[in-house]
Amino acid sequence: MQIDIITIFPEMFAPVLGASxxxxxxxxxxxxxxVHDLRDYTSDPHRKVDDRPYGGGPGMVLMPQPIFAAVEDVRRDCSAHAGRCEVVLMTPQGESLSTPLAQQLAITPHLVLLCGHYEGIDERVKVLVTRSVSIGDYVLTGGELPAMVLVDCVAxxxxxxxxxxxxxxxxxFAEGWLEYPQYTRPASFRELEVPEVLLSGDHGRIAQWRKWQAMSRTLAQRPDLMRQRQP
Ligand SMILES: C[S@@+](CC[C@H](N)C(=O)[O-])C[C@H]1O[C@@H](n2cnc3c(N)ncnc32)[C@H](O)[C@@H]1O
Structure with a gap:
Protein backbone atom coordinates (compact mmCIF):
# COMPACT_ATOMS: atom_id res chain seq x y z
CA MET A 1 0.00 0.00 0.00
CA GLN A 2 1.21 3.48 -0.89
CA ILE A 3 0.38 6.44 1.40
CA ASP A 4 1.18 10.05 0.44
CA ILE A 5 0.71 12.72 3.10
CA ILE A 6 0.48 16.40 2.16
CA THR A 7 1.20 18.81 5.01
CA ILE A 8 2.80 22.11 5.95
CA PHE A 9 4.55 20.39 8.90
CA PRO A 10 6.33 17.36 7.37
CA GLU A 11 8.76 17.22 10.30
CA MET A 12 5.94 16.13 12.65
CA PHE A 13 5.69 12.68 11.04
CA ALA A 14 9.16 11.14 11.44
CA PRO A 15 8.90 10.26 15.16
CA VAL A 16 5.60 8.42 14.67
CA LEU A 17 6.12 6.82 11.27
CA GLY A 18 9.71 5.89 12.14
CA ALA A 19 8.79 3.79 15.18
CA SER A 20 7.06 0.59 16.23
CA VAL A 35 5.45 12.91 3.34
CA HIS A 36 5.26 16.00 1.09
CA ASP A 37 5.79 19.61 2.12
CA LEU A 38 2.90 21.64 0.69
CA ARG A 39 5.25 24.63 0.40
CA ASP A 40 7.22 22.76 -2.29
CA TYR A 41 4.17 23.08 -4.55
CA THR A 42 3.30 26.76 -4.17
CA SER A 43 3.81 29.13 -7.08
CA ASP A 44 4.32 31.98 -4.57
CA PRO A 45 7.93 33.25 -4.55
CA HIS A 46 7.83 33.50 -0.73
CA ARG A 47 6.53 29.91 -0.35
CA LYS A 48 3.22 31.22 0.97
CA VAL A 49 0.43 28.62 1.07
CA ASP A 50 -2.35 30.50 2.90
CA ASP A 51 -4.34 33.71 2.65
CA ARG A 52 -7.16 35.59 4.42
CA PRO A 53 -10.72 34.27 4.07
CA TYR A 54 -13.03 35.96 1.57
CA GLY A 55 -15.90 37.60 3.45
CA GLY A 56 -13.68 38.38 6.44
CA GLY A 57 -13.25 36.54 9.71
CA PRO A 58 -10.36 35.31 11.82
CA GLY A 59 -7.38 33.22 10.72
CA MET A 60 -6.02 32.05 7.41
CA VAL A 61 -7.15 29.51 4.83
CA LEU A 62 -4.92 27.15 2.80
CA MET A 63 -5.01 28.26 -0.85
CA PRO A 64 -6.17 25.88 -3.59
CA GLN A 65 -3.19 26.26 -5.97
CA PRO A 66 -0.52 24.38 -3.95
CA ILE A 67 -2.98 21.65 -2.91
CA PHE A 68 -4.11 21.04 -6.50
CA ALA A 69 -0.46 20.92 -7.63
CA ALA A 70 0.53 18.50 -4.83
CA VAL A 71 -2.41 16.13 -5.31
CA GLU A 72 -1.99 16.10 -9.09
CA ASP A 73 1.70 15.32 -8.64
CA VAL A 74 1.28 12.42 -6.20
CA ARG A 75 -1.75 11.06 -8.09
CA ARG A 76 0.43 10.45 -11.13
CA ASP A 77 1.46 7.28 -9.33
CA CYS A 78 -2.15 6.11 -9.33
CA SER A 79 -1.76 4.50 -12.74
CA ALA A 80 0.78 2.22 -11.05
CA HIS A 81 -2.04 1.13 -8.67
CA ALA A 82 -4.69 0.38 -11.31
CA GLY A 83 -6.14 3.85 -10.66
CA ARG A 84 -7.48 2.90 -7.20
CA CYS A 85 -6.67 5.97 -5.19
CA GLU A 86 -8.54 7.68 -2.35
CA VAL A 87 -7.83 11.35 -1.66
CA VAL A 88 -8.73 11.77 2.00
CA LEU A 89 -9.22 15.18 3.57
CA MET A 90 -8.67 15.20 7.34
CA THR A 91 -11.43 17.43 8.73
CA PRO A 92 -13.62 17.56 11.86
CA GLN A 93 -16.56 17.76 9.44
CA GLY A 94 -15.88 14.32 7.86
CA GLU A 95 -17.23 10.83 8.53
CA SER A 96 -15.92 9.37 11.79
CA LEU A 97 -12.90 7.09 11.63
CA SER A 98 -14.07 3.63 12.69
CA THR A 99 -12.98 0.00 12.40
CA PRO A 100 -15.13 -0.64 9.25
CA LEU A 101 -13.77 2.51 7.57
CA ALA A 102 -10.16 1.59 8.46
CA GLN A 103 -10.72 -1.93 7.06
CA GLN A 104 -12.09 -0.43 3.85
CA LEU A 105 -9.16 1.98 3.47
CA ALA A 106 -6.69 -0.85 4.17
CA ILE A 107 -7.61 -2.54 0.88
CA THR A 108 -7.11 0.67 -1.13
CA PRO A 109 -3.75 0.50 -2.91
CA HIS A 110 -3.09 4.25 -2.76
CA LEU A 111 -4.13 6.78 -0.09
CA VAL A 112 -3.43 10.51 -0.36
CA LEU A 113 -3.98 12.30 2.97
CA LEU A 114 -4.54 16.06 3.02
CA CYS A 115 -3.78 17.84 6.29
CA GLY A 116 -5.50 21.18 6.79
CA HIS A 117 -4.26 23.90 9.10
CA TYR A 118 -5.28 27.35 10.40
CA GLU A 119 -9.01 27.85 9.63
CA GLY A 120 -8.94 24.96 7.14
CA ILE A 121 -8.68 24.69 3.37
CA ASP A 122 -10.30 26.48 0.42
CA GLU A 123 -13.61 24.69 -0.24
CA ARG A 124 -12.79 24.26 -3.96
CA VAL A 125 -10.21 21.61 -3.01
CA LYS A 126 -13.21 19.32 -2.38
CA VAL A 127 -13.37 18.52 -6.13
CA LEU A 128 -10.18 16.48 -5.59
CA VAL A 129 -11.36 14.78 -2.42
CA THR A 130 -12.98 11.32 -2.47
CA ARG A 131 -13.49 11.07 1.33
CA SER A 132 -13.51 13.42 4.30
CA VAL A 133 -12.52 11.81 7.60
CA SER A 134 -12.73 13.06 11.20
CA ILE A 135 -11.04 11.46 14.21
CA GLY A 136 -13.63 12.82 16.63
CA ASP A 137 -16.00 15.61 17.54
CA TYR A 138 -13.38 18.12 18.63
CA VAL A 139 -11.15 20.55 16.74
CA LEU A 140 -7.36 20.16 16.59
CA THR A 141 -4.86 22.72 15.33
CA GLY A 142 -4.02 20.77 12.19
CA GLY A 143 -4.64 17.58 10.23
CA GLU A 144 -1.22 16.08 11.03
CA LEU A 145 -2.20 14.23 14.23
CA PRO A 146 -5.46 12.99 12.63
CA ALA A 147 -3.46 11.73 9.60
CA MET A 148 -1.07 9.86 11.90
CA VAL A 149 -4.02 8.32 13.76
CA LEU A 150 -5.53 7.23 10.43
CA VAL A 151 -2.24 5.72 9.16
CA ASP A 152 -1.74 3.78 12.41
CA CYS A 153 -5.33 2.55 12.46
CA VAL A 154 -5.41 1.56 8.75
CA ALA A 155 -1.96 -0.09 8.84
CA PHE A 173 -15.06 -2.91 18.21
CA ALA A 174 -14.16 -5.87 15.95
CA GLU A 175 -17.50 -7.56 16.59
CA GLY A 176 -19.31 -4.67 18.21
CA TRP A 177 -18.02 -5.50 21.72
CA LEU A 178 -15.28 -4.05 23.90
CA GLU A 179 -12.47 -6.52 24.51
CA TYR A 180 -12.43 -8.72 27.63
CA PRO A 181 -9.94 -7.86 30.46
CA GLN A 182 -6.33 -8.96 30.00
CA TYR A 183 -3.83 -10.06 32.67
CA THR A 184 -0.19 -11.16 32.71
CA ARG A 185 2.31 -12.36 35.34
CA PRO A 186 2.43 -12.40 38.29
CA ALA A 187 -0.80 -14.17 39.21
CA SER A 188 -0.90 -12.23 42.48
CA PHE A 189 0.29 -8.62 42.75
CA ARG A 190 -0.19 -6.51 45.88
CA GLU A 191 -3.05 -8.81 46.84
CA LEU A 192 -4.71 -8.19 43.46
CA GLU A 193 -5.46 -11.61 41.98
CA VAL A 194 -5.81 -12.80 38.39
CA PRO A 195 -9.26 -14.43 38.00
CA GLU A 196 -9.00 -18.14 38.78
CA VAL A 197 -10.57 -19.21 35.47
CA LEU A 198 -7.61 -17.79 33.49
CA LEU A 199 -5.21 -20.02 35.44
CA SER A 200 -7.39 -23.12 35.03
CA GLY A 201 -6.13 -24.19 31.60
CA ASP A 202 -9.78 -24.94 30.67
CA HIS A 203 -10.07 -23.25 27.26
CA GLY A 204 -13.84 -23.71 27.07
CA ARG A 205 -14.41 -21.96 30.41
CA ILE A 206 -11.90 -19.25 29.50
CA ALA A 207 -13.67 -18.51 26.19
CA GLN A 208 -17.04 -18.39 27.96
CA TRP A 209 -15.69 -16.09 30.72
CA ARG A 210 -14.13 -13.74 28.15
CA LYS A 211 -17.35 -13.53 26.16
CA TRP A 212 -19.34 -12.75 29.28
CA GLN A 213 -16.78 -10.11 30.39
CA ALA A 214 -16.81 -8.49 26.94
CA MET A 215 -20.61 -8.31 26.98
CA SER A 216 -20.94 -6.98 30.51
CA ARG A 217 -18.28 -4.28 30.13
CA THR A 218 -19.75 -3.20 26.78
CA LEU A 219 -23.16 -2.92 28.43
CA ALA A 220 -21.68 -0.91 31.34
CA GLN A 221 -19.31 1.35 29.41
CA ARG A 222 -20.63 1.57 25.84
CA PRO A 223 -24.31 0.56 25.71
CA ASP A 224 -24.53 2.41 22.36
CA LEU A 225 -22.38 -0.36 20.79
CA MET A 226 -24.89 -3.01 21.94
CA ARG A 227 -27.70 -1.09 20.26
CA GLN A 228 -25.72 -0.89 16.99
CA ARG A 229 -25.07 -4.67 16.88
CA GLN A 230 -26.93 -6.64 14.23
CA PRO A 231 -29.47 -9.04 15.84
C1 LIG B 1 -8.39 24.39 13.31
S1 LIG B 1 -8.89 23.11 12.22
C2 LIG B 1 -10.09 23.91 11.21
C3 LIG B 1 -11.49 23.70 11.71
C4 LIG B 1 -12.53 24.37 10.82
N1 LIG B 1 -12.42 25.80 10.90
C5 LIG B 1 -13.92 23.92 11.26
O1 LIG B 1 -14.49 24.57 12.13
O2 LIG B 1 -14.42 22.87 10.78
C6 LIG B 1 -7.51 22.98 11.16
C7 LIG B 1 -7.34 21.62 10.49
O3 LIG B 1 -7.13 20.63 11.47
C8 LIG B 1 -7.61 19.38 11.01
N2 LIG B 1 -8.53 18.85 12.04
C9 LIG B 1 -8.91 19.48 13.18
N3 LIG B 1 -9.70 18.72 13.92
C10 LIG B 1 -9.83 17.54 13.25
C11 LIG B 1 -10.56 16.34 13.51
N4 LIG B 1 -11.31 16.19 14.61
N5 LIG B 1 -10.47 15.33 12.62
C12 LIG B 1 -9.73 15.47 11.49
N6 LIG B 1 -9.04 16.60 11.18
C13 LIG B 1 -9.09 17.62 12.05
C14 LIG B 1 -8.27 19.61 9.67
O4 LIG B 1 -7.36 19.23 8.65
C15 LIG B 1 -8.50 21.12 9.66
O5 LIG B 1 -8.49 21.65 8.36
Missing part, protein backbone atom coordinates in the same frame (compact mmCIF):
# COMPACT_ATOMS: atom_id res chain seq x y z
CA UNK A 21 4.62 -1.22 13.96
CA UNK A 22 4.62 1.36 11.14
CA UNK A 23 8.41 1.31 10.95
CA UNK A 24 8.42 -2.49 10.71
CA UNK A 25 5.69 -2.46 8.05
CA UNK A 26 7.68 0.02 5.96
CA UNK A 27 10.87 -2.01 6.38
CA UNK A 28 9.00 -5.16 5.33
CA UNK A 29 7.76 -3.40 2.17
CA UNK A 30 4.09 -3.70 3.22
CA UNK A 31 3.68 0.08 3.37
CA UNK A 32 5.35 2.84 1.39
CA UNK A 33 4.84 6.24 3.02
CA UNK A 34 5.91 9.58 1.55
CA UNK A 156 -3.17 -2.63 11.42
CA UNK A 157 -5.58 -4.07 8.82
CA UNK A 158 -3.05 -4.29 5.97
CA UNK A 159 -2.38 -8.04 5.60
CA UNK A 160 0.91 -9.03 7.21
CA UNK A 161 1.39 -5.87 9.30
CA UNK A 162 0.17 -7.46 12.53
CA UNK A 163 1.74 -10.85 13.12
CA UNK A 164 -1.36 -12.56 14.57
CA UNK A 165 -4.50 -11.89 12.52
CA UNK A 166 -6.43 -13.04 15.62
CA UNK A 167 -5.26 -9.90 17.42
CA UNK A 168 -7.49 -7.68 15.27
CA UNK A 169 -10.35 -10.19 15.21
CA UNK A 170 -10.79 -10.25 19.00
CA UNK A 171 -10.05 -6.65 19.95
CA UNK A 172 -12.50 -3.89 20.90
Missing amino acids: LIKRAVQAGLLRIR RYVPGVIGHAQATEEES
